[in-house]
Amino acid sequence: MGEANSFIQAVPLEYFIILSSVLFCMGVLGVLIRKNAIIILGCVELMLNSVNLLLAAFSSYKGDGNGQILVFFIMVVAAAEVAVGLAIIAMLYRNTKSVDISIFNKLRG
């Protein structure tokens, strides 16, 4: 793992943090302002991946493999989530012929 470490460590840790923060914020913004359910799902993926990136970077810097195992967990959970999410969206589309989430407010109080 030593070689990879030194490769990653060539880039300062702050850069990774800034990059993943930017990615995360873009994901949040996407969820907030886009109406297309599929794009929103994609943006959620983006947020998850920014976190993955951060975990991998820290893990590498500290020379500790645990962080990378967490990344695998997140990937599994994300895959499961997408499977469920896409299924829901597919059902919504079948009922409304649309994937615009602004009309899906049937569960309002």
Add this chain to the structure above:
Amino acid sequence: MENLVYAIILLPLAGFLINGLLGKRLPKMVVGTLATVVVFASFIIAVSLFLKFDTESQPVVVRAFEWFRVNGIQINFGFQIDQLSLMMVMIITGIGSLIHLYSIGYMSEDKGFYRFFSYLNLFIFMMLLLVMGSNYLILFIGWEGVGLCSYLLIGFWYKNKEYGAAARKAFIMNRIGDLGMIIGIVMIASQTNAIDYLSVAQNSGKFELDSTIIIFITSSLFIGAVGKSAQIPLFTWLPDAMAGPTPVSALIHAATMVTAGVYLVVRSNFLFSLAPTTLEGILFIGLLTALVAAFIGLRQNDIKKVLAYSTVSQLGFMFVALGVGAYTTAMFHLMTHAFFKALLFLGSGSVIHAMSGEQDMRLMGGLKKKIPITHITFLIGTLAISGFPFLSGMISKDEILANVYGKNPLIWVVLFAISAMTAFYMFRAYYLTFHGEFRGTKEQENHLHESPLNMTLPLIVLAVLSVIGGFINLPHFIGHGNYAQLADWLKTIYVYDVELAEVPFVTEMILLGLTVLMFFVVWFLVKRIYVDKKKMALPEEQYTGWEKLSNRKLYIDELNNATFVKFIEGLGVGGNMFDKGVLKRFTDFIGTGAEDSGRAAKRLQNGNVENYVLIMSLAIGIILFVNFILQ
């Protein structure tokens, strides 16, 4: 012995249950006979116990079961048979069975026949519980029970609103007294660690003579007695209680229940003897009550009201006797009063029966010939209560007078005047009712008839008792105590000796002569006014001065209305305003507050996922920001 004690008390209860549950389906004859027989059977059993008892016999305590235990005080459910309770049981069941018999005739037309008899049986049961209980708590159960029966029977004709109000008045006034009674009983329990009469009597030695605590206890008990025995200030319910059927007035409101206060004081003699201050108070209240009631009695025109005020007045006499410590004399007067007042009430009932429900004496008159048995027996009752020599009332009342003279001649003078008033209003009632010309309607005159045998028989028996009843306790100057059997009989129930003031023989003779003279003077006077001069009572509107004051009952009801009733009404109005103005608004505020805040919060749940996420993100942002600042 034990079984007999249970039988005495359970028989009337059985009568109550059978008549109360099945009476509606049974014929009237069965209902009436059953109710009478159970009480009479109790009387027979009581007499058999009496024959086994003598003055030396120790109290027999029948302990049914341990009821409960609190703070180390064991409270049993049990009965105590001693000289005092036996005497009371015989009065209650004896007079009770006569009145039951009378009621069969008196109530024969009534639709609530079975209800009436089941109530009467329940009353007898409760009254027996009151006098036979072995501790203050059972006494209190009976005390409340007879109050309940009194309420039920005063309001027996419940469709009449006024009668219902009279029943409530009796109930509420008694409750005021009962509060005092409860406080007294609780104080006894906490001070002596016992509640059974025998244990309390044993432990009563720890009280110092006339200490604050004993005065407090006895006064509290006496407040209960004031309520039940209709003394000032809680006496106005008794005349109103005449709304009930006449046998009820005779049994409950003259012969038995109202004397429960006297019984309570005599039963608690081991407490009252230690509190001379309370006894002074009792003397004062009794004297004042006797005076006020006798004064009001002078100008009442309802035959039952006259008797009611005379009852209040005679109860005052009994309390005067208690006040000077003459417990036996009070019990003696209680007994003779039970005879002649039950007789008078039943007699008035017979008159009312003959007059088709008329109670106003101004519309009676001349009944002497038409209803001879009622007339003779009523006359005997009148003579007994007014003080005809050697009749029961004269002997017992004279004993009170003699005892009082030794204490303070001034009190004797007042009591003497009250006796004169008693004789006056009783003879006034007698002459207005039975002499002169008939003043009622033609219809009533044609309908006049003597009552049936089952009504006249109790009258005759009670008349005989009223005549001879006094001989069981002749004054001590005759045979020097050998004939004072009642005093002898009751002596074992007194824990502490009470010294009664001795009156010299000559003085006593003079006093006796004076009362007899007074009696004949008053008799002559009343006869002159109401028979020879035919002076009839005026319409009530024409009364002036003292007559109006007497007729309007000294305006005591009005006074009560203006003070207590208005005051409590004011409290009620204030409470209502507080309830509506403050409490309702406050609780409403809580309710509507929750509703409004829910309605407001509902808007957040608009179903837009972006909205949720936005709020979530903002919230996370704020939390992070705050965290950052705090660092």
